[in-house]
Amino acid sequence: MLHDDARPLFDMRRLALLVEVVEQGSITAAAELMMYTPSAVSQQLRKLEQEVGQPLLNRRSRGVVPTEAGQILVGHARKIVRQMHAAQSDLDQIAGLKRGSLTVGTFPTLAGSFLPLVIRVFKKRYPAIGLSVRSARFDELVADLESGVTGLCLLWDYPWNPFHDEAIRVTEVFRESTVILVARGHPLADREQITMEELRNESWIVRAEAHPVVEVLQRSAHDAGFEPTIGFLANDYQEAQAMVSVGMGVAMVPRTAVALQHPDVRVLSLGPEAPLRRVLLAQRQDKVYAPAEVAFHTTLLEVARERAGDYL
CATH class of the missing domain: 1.10.10.10 (Winged helix-like DNA-binding domain superfamily/Winged helix DNA-binding domain)
Incomplete structure (x- = not known):
């Protein structure tokens, strides 16, 4: 040719x-x-x-x-x-070599909160389908989807940096708010809602390795007129909660990150000013969707509708 x-x-x-x-x-x-x-x-x-x-x-x-x-x-x-x-x-998949199996990509905060709820329902409805889950960073999730390693995956974005890729179709699953974590003995711990201005003098516990939540904190702090003081870099949200619980600082996290809440940590709302992130279901535009993918897509959105208010 x-x-x-x-x-x-x-x-x-x-x-x-x-x-x-x-x-x-x-x-x-x-x-x-x-x-x-x-x-x-x-x-x-x-x-x-x-x-x-x-x-x-x-x-x-x-x-x-x-x-x-x-x-x-x-x-x-x-x-x-x-x-x-x-x-x-x-x-x-069309030939039947992988019929009845599905690999889903996800990110850690969702794997520890919302996704298990979906998997429980999915396995009950479709016990014959073999389900695998891959938890990874954003770029890896996209690469796995593009190469066919995963049939679909869960991603996220924020209003200032919406995800767009002509080769990938996304469906919004739900929106979740950003919340503030303080120790149970913190002066603001009895409040239900606070503002960023009230946290101007706090030391902040953030995720390490340029985690996306760092940008969320910086944008929120700058909008409130101050530069956040970083006191501790945590490897994961459980470590961040542990440091908050002993008064090492306060933290800003997506609500799904506190699905397993430390007993000595209080979760406070930022009200209308809370940054929102979208959780997205992503699939390739150019592929024929396997029956298992269609079933998981339907189940996931159904569970998301039922839990819509849990993450705001």
Whole structure:
């Protein structure tokens, strides 16, 4: 098959080999991973360079690095290989090779709060469907969805940075508010609702590693006219609650993060000024949805409607 300009299309297997060689930094390592001999890989890459008409790799004593042309082609090839894996996954489902199974992507706060409610109902209704759950960071969730590792996944966004990807269809599941955590003995602990201005002089406990909730805190504090003082970086929300409980500071978290509430922590509302985040169900636009995915989609939205008021 030829392009309009009569140049041949690139061989898919050679593109996949190129991607693996660049990612491994070595022809030998890529060959071992893909169960080829190094000479076979080198031969295929030479043929790909002939197809392209220019060098793709610089051979060095300790491996290989892509040329400028190699970097450009690898960028495109990664997308093509991912799409081919997704196509194979879709075809497997149609052929019945994965019938009755489903893998769902999610993020930790939802995996520890809302999602188990959905899974309980789903398993009761569809006991024959094998359900797997993958909890990961945002970028990993999107990559897993695009490559067909997951059939659908749960994501989130905030009004100032709405999620948009033309290849992914999203459905809003519910909206949840951001709340404030204080120790039971804190002067504000008896209040039901407070304002950010009242927290101006507090020390804040936030999630580490540039977690999205840090941006939520900074935006809220700046709107209230102050710069938050960070007193502790927590690895997860349970650690954050523990530090709040002993008076190390206060914390701002999404409401689903306190599904398991520490006994010495009080949850306070920010009222109308509370930042809201959307929880989204994401699926690929271009695929044929398997029966298990349709069933999970329906169950999830049904449970979300029943619990709509729990997270505001």
